[in-house]
Amino acid sequence: MDSVDFQSVQTQIFEYLRKVCGGSPQGNDSLAMIGIDSVAMAELTFELEKRFSINIDDDILDVDSVDELVQYVVARKEGTK
Numbered sequence: 001m002d003s004v005d006f007q008s009v010q011t012q013i014f015e016y017l018r019k020v021c022g023g024s025p026q027g028n029d030s031l032a033m034i035g036i037d038s039v040a041m042a043e044l045t046f047e048l049e050k051r052f053s054i055n056i057d058d059d060i061l062d063v064d065s066v067d068e069l070v071q072y073v074v075a076r077k078e079g080t081k
Contacts, residue, residue, distance in 0.1 A: 004077040027067040
């Protein structure tokens with residue numbers, strides 16, 4: 001199989017965050033700064049699991065920025081192969 005397409009994951013996450021939070025989040029923005037609270041994080045976790053066919057555990061709570069979120073998802077997808 002091909003390696004995980006980082007650009008595709010990044011694009012999908014940014015599109016989702018724009019839809020949910022409004023504005024144009026940047027990679028170094030903290031999730032809290034763009035409006036991801038505990039409820040939004042639960043919804044985001046569910047969306048990521050469904051969209052990328054990955055399992056997310058409590059490690060997601062260590063993710064602070066949008067870039068870290070993209071890296072987390074890519075790492076999870078690579079771990080599912």
